Amino acid sequence: MKPTRDPRVTLDDLVEVLLNKGAVLHLDLIISVADIPLIGVNLRAAIAGMETMLEHGMMRQWDEHTRAWVEGSSARRGLDLRDGERHVAQMHGGHLLEEGVYTAWRPGTVFLTDQRLVVLRRDPREIMWQADLSAVRAVRPETERSAGGAPRTRVRLELDDDSTALLSAADPGALCDLLDRSLPGVLGQELRPGAAQQVLAEGHLWYQEPRRDGPLWRGGTGKLTPGGLVWKSPLDARPALAVPADDILGVRQVAGRSPGGEGTVLEVRTQSLGVLALAATDPAHWLASFRETTGKTAPAEPADAAAR
Structure with missing residues (x-):
């Protein structure tokens, strides 16, 4: 990872990097008084999401202990x-x-x-x-x-x-x-998590979340498969969007501004959730992937039409 300065980066983006990739801190600190070194601090720390930690072989003893405790606590609950x-x-x-x-x-x-x-x-x-x-x-x-x-x-x-x-x-x-x-197969191949060969588009995606005080763009990770669209913010415990493919009525790229820049907004029309506003730095790729998923894609809206 290289240092970067991007005004579009939000707290959600920072948390996503920490959870998925992690960070390693190397700190040597010397506290001096009147140029006399008194206290030395040598710090080596790794910060990452638990799945990333376990993937790299760290904190396995804690994980095994916790799983054993949970298994034994079910009767007490x-x-x-x-x-x-x-x-x-x-x-x-x-x-x-x-x-x-x-x-x-x-x-x-x-x-x-x-x-x-x-x-x-x-x-x-x-x-x-x-x-x-x-x-x-x-x-x-x-x-x-x-x-x-x-x-x-x-x-x-x-x-x-x-x-x-x-x-x-x-x-x-x-x-x-x-x-x-x-129960292998009970979920269906098109909806099964981890089916990498079924992923049509995956990456950073903004979702305009409806709120009482006005819509708010939130950064997160989207995954599009033949089974549908899933979007989750790194700050959420569960996906905020899980839209089956047969619930998607159409998708089009529209003129508008988002954290991804000008003209990066996608409108996804759904049967149960109405119109969803998404944004990506590569909207053409997502648009083509939606077309492959559903075959129901509307043409892009001209900029002057959107202004009207």
């Missing part, structure tokens, strides 16, 4: 494991209760073991929903608007008895990935 059942993961989440015309989200904790998927409420203790992994036929993420208007990704499960269940999770992408590892 209220989930009674069956004989021979092994804890895999847990996260905050919930289950959509659907009884006739009545629907309501019930919050709790999502537990994944090597045998089943459970949504548990601790107080009062109740298993609100559960299914054996052997009964799960398909898993797919769905994006919907929350009551406040923000996009949220849910996890739809299709079971062998032709019933379905809709779950929420603190990190729906991680839950889908874990289910795909436990």
Whole structure:
């Protein structure tokens, strides 16, 4: 990495570099009084996201200890494991209760073991929903608007008895990935995380997030596959956008200014989320990738038309 000065760089960009690439600090500090050296500080530190740390073989002992602690804590959190059942993961989440015309989200904790998927409420203790992994036929993420208007990704499960269940999770992408590892093929090749050969476009992408006090451009990472578009800011715990390909109605490049510069804005028309504004320093590449994904791309809007 070389030092750079770019006025377009934001705090999100800095955090993204620290999480994905990391930084190494080498500091030698001598504190002197009246030209007499009194205190010496020799500092060597590595700062990076945990995935980057583990990828380079660092903090593995901490990771193993933490995983063992989490596995042993599931019983203390209220989930009674069956004989021979092994804890895999847990996260905050919930289950959509659907009884006739009545629907309501019930919050709790999502537990994944090597045998089943459970949504548990601790107080009062109740298993609100559960299914054996052997009964799960398909898993797919769905994006919907929350009551406040923000996009949220849910996890739809299709079971062998032709019933379905809709779950929420603190990190729906991680839950889908874990289910795909436990049940290979259940997520579908086009939506499977880590399928590098399926990535059509990936890189830095700005998203104009709607807010009550006006829209705000946020920097993050976008990934476009035949299954759809996923966008996540490094400051977010979960993707802010997860748009399936069949939900995209059209994409066009429009005249306008963004953190990426003039004429870098893409309008993505979707069925469930309305019009999304994205920006990239290479909009032509993203536009061509959208065309390959959906085949529904509108022509670029002339600058004078956008001004009108």
